[in-house]
Amino acid sequence: MRLTTKGRYAVTAMLDLAIHSHCDPISLAEISKRQEISLSYLEQLFSKLRQAELVVSVRGPGGGYKLSRSLDDIFVAQIVDAVNESIDATSCQGKGNCQHGEVCLTHHLWSDLSDQIHHFLSGISLEKLVDRGDVKSISQRQNNVALEDVDHEDLNQSDLRVIQTSHTA
Amino acid sequence: MRLTTKGRYAVTAMLDLAIHSHCDPISLAEISKRQEISLSYLEQLFSKLRQAELVVSVRGPGGGYKLSRSLDDIFVAQIVDAVNESIDATSCQGKGNCQHGEVCLTHHLWSDLSDQIHHFLSGISLEKLVDRGDVKSISQRQNNVALEDVDHEDLNQSDLRVIQTSHTA
DNA sequence: CCAATAACCAAGTAATTTAGTCAACTATAT
């Protein structure tokens, strides 16, 4: 069963994208700053998210990533699936060959658990998350922190503008 | 989120114990043989299971482990908790300090998921598992295999008796 | 009593995975 920082990072980044994306693509650099996830690591994750057709990329200046479809059509389970190979709790990846080609004693238990988890995460869309009160307030806090960080850095005016518009748009 | 071979082994071993324990304690060597789990590894796991008071040990010849209480009072969640430090899906172990002492954007999602998993596994007792048809048939298969293995080894008559009685009792 | 049994315990280790770095390359907007 794999559900570690990798899957959490992916969902967090996608939720960040969902909150801040309106028309312009969002760069990984912005997500990296707000969610404090290594840029290079985000690149790896978004490579998989793109392969899973959950996001589309726009290259070049002003580029970034956009969600491939509407918020109510992207589910947490899909995101986790895209970066982890599965959220399967069995040792045999559901194949049922855990003990000499046959199922082990607890195979069905883990299979049932996998179904439960998958069902739960499949029911949660990005839209649902974005609409949550706690998510809204946490996002607002992150925006403020991000703006403070900008003050402490030696950025030029255009950098600042990009970050501010993505917050307030 | 930790739910790997470790937790699976622990549950499998406990279920094996539940199936075969009637009055006499069951040695880890027997469980090791039937479930194909390294004996030394089982020792480590049972050390934790004993600390969690899920099993009691009997030392010396004829010794082994017994469940500390009845089958309907031991739940899968307790077993996993005993060997993994938690089945928590959050990155902060539920403390809510995932981002600079405050909750991260997806904290509540993982917290909810943890509750779901815990609730599911808390509802499954060893008794429920033992009563399942698939568990019964798999256990029977394992007994047959264990007996075949005995034939291939150079064991004395008393060894054979111990294993057979534990199967049929 | 004593030897066999089986739990107990600590330390070490190989393999795997995660999380992240580094260095290059490609497409595109200004």
Added chain:
DNA sequence: ATATAGTTGACTAAATTACTTGGTTATTGG
């Protein structure tokens, strides 16, 4: 042209898992 930002691959440090090794203690049947 040049800066931006995605794309890709290889590589690495740290952590964790899944063991192994080598003991020690307690208990029991002979």
